Amino acid sequence: MGDFFHQVPKTVQEHLRRITATSGLPDTGESLELIAQGWLEKRDLFEQRQEEHGLSEVSSFSADEAHGALVLTYSGSLITVGPLAEEGRRVEYTSIGLRQDVPDAATAEATDLTADLAVNDLASFSRGPIHTSSAVFAIALVEEDMDQDEEQELLAGVTQVLARDFVEVNKTLLRE
Template sequence: MEHFFDQIPETVQEHLRRITATSGLPDTEESLERMARAWLEKKTLFEQRQEEHGLSQVSLFGADEARGALVLTYSGSLITVGPLTGEGRRVEYTSIGLRQDVPDAATADATALTDDLALDKLASFSQGPIHTSSALFAIALIEEEMDPEEEQQVLTGVTRVLAEDFVEVNKTLLRG
């Protein structure tokens, strides 16, 4: 068996061990390797889709930043943080689909970031079904200037494509 777990950044390894234990998969090294392989594939897909759609990665995103962001967590979950409007931000959370301790998806239409988004830190929100996330592995921003409504549509669209990609990864690598 290949050693995918060793290819995972150390900052993510312990988190991956914990979510493997709550995934419903057998508590074995083989399950951990399968989860690691899936995580690596999701990371690659995130990077590919980011490039295809004109997003660039940053290490910090200010809570008062007008633009939105697309986030990949240590768990492999996706968070779409919409652009800041008069009502707040639309935030969409999409789980990896294997965790039994979080919802598959959740949305808040008028929330705020309670702190800046930063790599290796949790995202936290003022209201909505998700108050905090797993630590953040990647933060991507749209490079092109656009109005908030259009930006929200692009971010939501990229998230939808990635969610479909991630479902396929789960099916092929984890279920059989």
């Protein structure tokens, strides 16, 4: 295996092997290297955008936490978990764009986490089109006090920027 795959955390490597098999790319070591390279770039972008927007990386997130968070999964997908409101949370799922076995995007307007979010565990939701995700790699928490609309807007904005970043990563990799 090449340089990129071995830089991916061991906990994520097997997941990337499965993604490669369902990506539509040839199921080869070269494709796995491309997927790994993309995953590393997306992880770095997630960390960069998290820092730029004042989000704090945490290892867990309580289901009853008032604030919202941005989640990066093992597969490189993004989950935007909005602040807790009376009717639940707005949750947006954005796929990495290479997988053919999941939707590109899905939104639940009012759902709840069925358990606390934790790194290396699946994220699960009570309602909506996505009931569980792949394992959580990173959680970026909004800690600044702001009203729910502002917080939702911040999270949506960071997600949009990251989604564009991730599309560019995919385009670059597929051209190589």
